[in-house]
Amino acid sequence: MQYVLDLASDEERASWEHLKLGYTETRGSEPLREAIQQHYQTINLDEIIVSSPGEANFILMNVLLSKGDEVICMAPMYQSLYQVAKDLDCSLSFWKPEEESGNWTYQPSDLKKLITDKTKLIVVNFPHNPTGFCPNIDDYMEIISIARAHGITIFSDEMYRFLSHGNKETLPSMCDVYENSVSLWGAAKTFGLAGLRLGWLTSKNKSLLQKVENFKDYLSICNSATSEILATIGLNNMEHFVQPNLKKITSNINLFSEFHEKHQSFFDFSKPSYGSTAFIKLHIPETTYEFAEKLVKETGIMLLPAETFEYGTSHARIGFGRENFPEVLRIFEDYLVKNYKY
Ligand SMILES: Cc1ncc(COP(=O)(O)O)c(C=O)c1O
Structure with missing residues (x-):
C-alpha cells in the first residue's frame, strides 16, 4: 500500500x-x-x-x-x-x-x-x-x-x-x-x-x-x-506496476524453463509469451488431481490440476506471479526427486 x-x-x-x-x-x-x-x-x-x-x-x-x-x-x-x-x-x-x-x-x-x-x-x-x-x-x-x-x-x-x-x-x-x-x-x-x-x-x-x-x-x-x-x-x-510485475514473472518463467530442461521427461512445457500462467502436461501414472492433492498435503505447494478446469486429467496450471517462486521450485524439485523415477 x-x-x-x-x-x-x-x-x-x-x-x-x-x-x-x-x-x-x-x-x-x-x-x-x-x-x-x-x-x-x-x-x-x-x-x-x-x-x-x-x-x-x-x-x-x-x-x-x-x-x-x-x-x-x-x-x-x-x-x-x-x-x-x-x-x-x-x-x-x-x-x-x-x-x-x-x-x-x-x-x-x-x-x-x-x-x-x-x-x-x-x-x-x-x-x-x-x-x-x-x-x-x-x-x-x-x-x-x-x-x-x-x-x-x-x-x-x-x-x-x-x-x-x-x-x-x-x-x-x-x-x-x-x-x-x-x-x-x-x-x-x-x-x-x-x-x-x-x-x-x-x-x-x-x-x-x-x-x-x-x-x-x-x-x-x-x-x-x-x-x-x-x-x-x-x-x-501503470508502468510502475507493469514493469516490476513483468520482471518478476519473466524471471520465474526462466527459472521454470531451466527446471524443465532438467526434468523434461516429467512434463511438457513451452515458455508462454503472455500472462502469468502456463498449462503443463505431466507424464505421471496418476491423475493430476491425485498428484496435486498429495503435493499440497506434503509440501504446501498448490498446483491447479486439469480437473478444476474440467479439462481431462493430465495437465496442471503453474502460476508465475509469486515472489517466493524460486523457493517453492526448490521444494517442488526435492519432492519430485524423492517420489518419482523418470
Ligand atoms: C481470466 C480471469 N478472469 C477474471 C479473473 C477474476 O479476477 P479477480 O481475481 O480480480 O476477481 C481471474 C482471476 O484469476 C482470471 O484469471
Whole structure:
C-alpha cells in the first residue's frame, strides 16, 4: 500500500487523506473512470462501469443471456467465464486448442465451426489463463470478423492485459475494435493489486452497460471508496506496476524453463509469451488431481490440476506471479526427486 501511496499526485493524496467513507458512485468515481479511460483508444467515461471482476462477469451474463442461448467459450477457461452461462441454462460449446510440446494455439477456423443460428455470445480471454496463449493481430481481427458476420457479441476477458514478455505485441482492447463487444480488465493481474477487488467493463453498448448498472444495485451497489483511490493511483502510474510485475514473472518463467530442461521427461512445457500462467502436461501414472492433492498435503505447494478446469486429467496450471517462486521450485524439485523415477 505504501508503494501505491508514494506514487500519488498531490491531488490524489489529498483525496486519500480527506476521504469520506460513504457510498460511492455505482459506475465508479469520475477520477477513477478518467484514469481507466486513458488506457483505451475510443472509450468515453459513460462507456465504463467499475465493479469487482467476478461480479462484472456475473452481472453481464445475467443481463445478456437467457435460457437456451448458445455460448461459445474457450476450453480450458477460468471457471466463472463459462459456469455462469451454464447456470443460466445456456447451451455451451467449447473452442478447443491445439497442443504441441507445451505450446498452445487456438485457431479461428475452429471457432467458426462452432457458430450456429442461436449463438449469442463468444467468450474469449487473451492473454489466456491458463495456457498463456494470445493470438496475433491477424487472428484477433479474424475472430472479430467471424463474430461480426453473425451479429454475435464478444465478451473479452482482458485481465492479463499488457503482460507480454519479450517485446511481443499487445493487442488493442476488444471494446476499441469491435462495436458489439464488452471488455473486462482489472487491478489483480496487470497491476498485482488483487486485494483492491476492482475491475471494469468497457463497451460501446451503452444500453447494455445501463442494465449492468441497474443489476449492480442488487449486489454490491458500489465499490470500496478506499480501493477506488488506490486503483486510480495505480492506473495513473501503470508502468510502475507493469514493469516490476513483468520482471518478476519473466524471471520465474526462466527459472521454470531451466527446471524443465532438467526434468523434461516429467512434463511438457513451452515458455508462454503472455500472462502469468502456463498449462503443463505431466507424464505421471496418476491423475493430476491425485498428484496435486498429495503435493499440497506434503509440501504446501498448490498446483491447479486439469480437473478444476474440467479439462481431462493430465495437465496442471503453474502460476508465475509469486515472489517466493524460486523457493517453492526448490521444494517442488526435492519432492519430485524423492517420489518419482523418470
Ligand atoms: C481470466 C480471469 N478472469 C477474471 C479473473 C477474476 O479476477 P479477480 O481475481 O480480480 O476477481 C481471474 C482471476 O484469476 C482470471 O484469471
